[in-house]
Amino acid sequence: MCFNVLVEPIALSCQHYFCLDCVRSKMERTGNPDGFDCPLCGVSHEKITFRNLPDYVDHGLVNHINNLAKGTDNRATCQWCDEAFATLMCNDCSSVLCADCSIAVHKNAAKRAHQPMPITDHRAVKQVSKKCSVAGHEEYKQEFYCLRCEELCCAYCLQVGPHRAHDNLPINKASNEARVQMGRDLEQLGQNKARIESMAMELNRVNLQYQETYDHVESLVSDRFATFKQQLMQKELEVRKYFAQLRESGDNALVEARNQYLAKLNSINEAGMQYRKLQNGGADYEVLQNRAAMSTFLKLDIPHVSGTGFRLTDLGDMVISGLNLTLDFQSMQNGTDMVYQQHSMLSGPNGHTYAGSVTSSRGVSEQPRMSSVAPPTRYYPGGGGGAGGAPAPLRFTFPLDPDVETSDKGDGILMRCVAVSTGAPVQVGVRCNESFDQLRRAYPEDGGFVTWKIRMEMAMESFVGAVEKTEPGQVPEGFYWKPTRAGTVDGRAGKLTTAVRSLPACKNGDVLKFSYDCNSRMLKVSINGVDRGVILTDLHPHVCACIIFSPGESFTLLYG
Numbered sequence: 001m002c003f004n005v006l007v008e009p010i011a012l013s014c015q016h017y018f019c020l021d022c023v024r025s026k027m028e029r030t031g032n033p034d035g036f037d038c039p040l041c042g043v044s045h046e047k048i049t050f051r052n053l054p055d056y057v058d059h060g061l062v063n064h065i066n067n068l069a070k071g072t073d074n075r076a077t078c079q080w081c082d083e084a085f086a087t088l089m090c091n092d093c094s095s096v097l098c099a100d101c102s103i104a105v106h107k108n109a110a111k112r113a114h115q116p117m118p119i120t121d122h123r124a125v126k127q128v129s130k131k132c133s134v135a136g137h138e139e140y141k142q143e144f145y146c147l148r149c150e151e152l153c154c155a156y157c158l159q160v161g162p163h164r165a166h167d168n169l170p171i172n173k174a175s176n177e178a179r180v181q182m183g184r185d186l187e188q189l190g191q192n193k194a195r196i197e198s199m200a201m202e203l204n205r206v207n208l209q210y211q212e213t214y215d216h217v218e219s220l221v222s223d224r225f226a227t228f229k230q231q232l233m234q235k236e237l238e239v240r241k242y243f244a245q246l247r248e249s250g251d252n253a254l255v256e257a258r259n260q261y262l263a264k265l266n267s268i269n270e271a272g273m274q275y276r277k278l279q280n281g282g283a284d285y286e287v288l289q290n291r292a293a294m295s296t297f298l299k300l301d302i303p304h305v306s307g308t309g310f311r312l313t314d315l316g317d318m319v320i321s322g323l324n325l326t327l328d329f330q331s332m333q334n335g336t337d338m339v340y341q342q343h344s345m346l347s348g349p350n351g352h353t354y355a356g357s358v359t360s361s362r363g364v365s366e367q368p369r370m371s372s373v374a375p376p377t378r379y380y381p382g383g384g385g386g387a388g389g390a391p392a393p394l395r396f397t398f399p400l401d402p403d404v405e406t407s408d409k410g411d412g413i414l415m416r417c418v419a420v421s422t423g424a425p426v427q428v429g430v431r432c433n434e435s436f437d438q439l440r441r442a443y444p445e446d447g448g449f450v451t452w453k454i455r456m457e458m459a460m461e462s463f464v465g466a467v468e469k470t471e472p473g474q475v476p477e478g479f480y481w482k483p484t485r486a487g488t489v490d491g492r493a494g495k496l497t498t499a500v501r502s503l504p505a506c507k508n509g510d511v512l513k514f515s516y517d518c519n520s521r522m523l524k525v526s527i528n529g530v531d532r533g534v535i536l537t538d539l540h541p542h543v544c545a546c547i548i549f550s551p552g553e554s555f556t557l558l559y560g
Helices: 020-030 059-070 099-105 122-127 155-159 171-281 284-291 294-298 436-442 498-502
Strands: 009-011 017-019 034-037 044-049 088-090 095-097 144-146 151-153 168-170 323-333 336-347 353-360 404-408 412-417 428-431 449-458 463-468 478-481 511-517 522-527 530-537 543-549 554-558
Touching: 009 020, 017 020, 020 034, 088 099, 095 099, 144 155, 144 171, 168 171, 171 284, 171 294, 412 449, 412 543, 436 449, 449 543, 463 511, 478 543, 498 530
Parallel strands: none
Antiparallel strands: 009 017, 034 044, 088 095, 144 151, 144 168, 323 336, 336 353, 404 412, 412 554, 428 543, 449 511, 449 554, 463 478, 463 543, 511 522, 522 530
16 A cells, blocks of 8 residues: 555455555544455455454564565575575585584585584575486586576586586576676666656555545535435425415315305295295285395306316426536556546436446447436436326435446336345345435425335345434444245334234235334334234334345335
8 A cells, every 4th residue: 555665564364465554544544443445356354453453464474574674585595405594504515504404414424524614694605506406416516507498507417418518607607697687687676666666656646636536526416416406305395385375275266166156055045935935925015025136146146167177287307407427547558558437427307317338448338337226216207297197206315326226117216236145145235315304304294204115026035124324334223124024023223013923924016115103203014005003113213214135136116
């Protein structure tokens, strides 16, 4: 991470190494004291914490690095056992040996008079030659260097062995020439090191800008959608308020007309009986006196009511005109400039068009998986507005999740888990952005009820329910129900009722409807339209609807 020599290297199970301070700094920046994600391969190391971080230091690697820095790793190896470091040099044998091998070698009567000396200057051993590794040549030293094969060899190899008649040099002359070339190579190595350090500084700058621009753009996107949601909610409130005013005025007009109709009918009935009596047996003066009043009853002085009821005259479009995201990244390798640009666009009528691609200057193009649960919420499918029996909009919005693939199925949003299981059990939890309390305040016309419906498409091990809205890294409490198992629930949120034990095992195609009463704090459930009663009480409203998927399983969040 720092591109410097490793200091107190941390050894990860993914075979990558980083400085202790670099790992600690990254954990502090991410705000996650428990767990570390390898920046090279992305493998999560959940057991690493601030407290046990020093336990992961590879002390063997520390010693190796220290030896390299001090030059002690260049000590000669014993020419007898080829394992231990040589501590003694025998000029008579022209060999360097460890203490144990020196004793064994000089037990021979012919070598007892030799006087091995301790190696005080490791540079003195550069004149020592190794014994030949060719079978049958062990008694000869590798005192020559074959120029054709670029290998060390002995005099016997040059006479009758594998290097016969090959051009060669004495080992001291060949090593001197190699040292001269090595000096030039070290100079080039230093230049390469300086260049890489400069490139690493540029990489750090690009990485910093990469992170900062991501946070900035992510904030802009969040603000854009928050503003759009607020405007949409405000527009909905205005429309519903005007709609309610129309209903109120219509109700008043209908009641007034109905009252006038009843009053007129009552007066006509009363007059009919009175005049019928006068007609059959009334006195002449009574007939004449009441004749003039007949004109009053004969007049239809009441309003004429007609109409076809409510009608949506202008549906209108609720759209985001355009939202384009780009990632620009350039990398040059071996003289070939490759420019990668990733584009993602959200646009189109009713906010339902999603497109994405990854392209390069080499013409590679692939479609990335887009997980887009949030945009369809509060919209009617297919551009409908709810008139003529079209389904009502959703109240929920869900965050984007790369492990959950979504699509509009007409009657709802199909959500399918596309996470890949590597052998260990995998579950992906998705919860809506809004808590029940936020929905209650946002939609007062719902009377404090929060309702949602889901259809099981392909479900065996998944859970549905409600979960607390907590900060990242915290384990939330919740209520989780596995609908494919009779009466199988989990979690510690709320209090379970006896109705839970009577919940049947559901199958694919079943529709589950949840209804939460923010006032009584009770959660009810129905299955395929059959009320199963209250299954949870004392459930506080600061929770969100959730689905916990298993890979390959799917649900449809239904409109209406």
